[in-house]
Amino acid sequence: MRIRVSAVFEREGEILCMKYIYGGKEVSALPGGGVERDLPLKEAIVEEWKEELGVKLEIGDVILIGEAPATKRHPQTLHIIFEALEVRGTPKIRPDSTHSLDITWVPVDRLPKTPLYPDVGKQLYSYLTDRKGRSLDFISNCMERGFW
Numbered sequence: 026m027r028i029r030v031s032a033v034f035e036r037e038g039e040i041l042c043m044k045y046i047y048g049g050k051e052v053s054a055l056p057g058g059g060v061e062r063d064l065p066l067k068e069a070i071v072e073e074w075k076e077e078l079g080v081k082l083e084i085g086d087v088i089l090i091g092e093a094p095a096t097k098r099h100p101q102t103l104h105i106i107f108e109a110l111e112v113r114g115t116p117k118i119r120p121d122s123t124h125s126l127d128i129t130w131v132p133v134d135r136l137p138k139t140p141l142y143p144d145v146g147k148q149l150y151s152y153l154t155d156r157k158g159r160s161l162d163f164i165s166n167c168m169e170r171g172f173w
Contacts, residue, residue, distance in 0.1 A: 027102045030070040031057025031143075032084060034109035035153060039130035041109075041116060042141070043077070046126065053131050054142040055106060056116075070107055077123040080114035088152055089145055091167030104143045104167055143167040 033055060034041045042053035058073040060066060067084045074082040085108035095101040118125050131139055136150040144167050 027100045028060040028066075028105065029057060029102050029143075030060055030066050030073070030105050030107065031055035032070050032074065032082065032107045032109040033088065033149065033153075034082075034112050035133065036130075038134070039132050040136070040149075040153075041112070042129050042131050043118070043123065043125040044127045044129045045124070045142070047142075050140060052140045052142055053129055054125070055145075057106075066105060067107070074109075074112075074116075077119055077125065078116040078128070079119055080112050080116050082109055082113075083111040084108070085110040089148055091143055091145055091148075093143060093168035094166060096168075102168075104145070106143075106145065106149075140170070144170050 041056065043056050045052050045054055056074055056078060057070055058077070060069040070084060071082050074080055087105055088108050089104075089106040091104045091106075093099070093102040093104060116128050118127055131141070133150060133153050136146040136153070139146050
């Protein structure tokens, strides 16, 4: 099983994402990446943001966990999504470290309908708009809509 970590940074009602084109469609992705063997999860996400966006990141709690079933192109993946408490620096795509086209700020109110990787827009919207429910959701298939 592959493990992928990502983080959600909210600012002024929007979250920071990376823009990709998958199958001819624009998809926003939560910044992050695969975890190398024996690397602590929080270190992995901090390193991914540094390499791909050129920023320093302070990580909070895990806010969502989701499982994506294996496909012909991708192994089964466990997505672990953290809250980003603080970002130091100006995020910008570093083309030497990512295939992302650009950064994009996705309005929180559009998350349920936004093609998002992993496909956790509905759950993320609920988390960000209803701060009372801070428990973790387990998403048995966070690739259900298949935007990539």
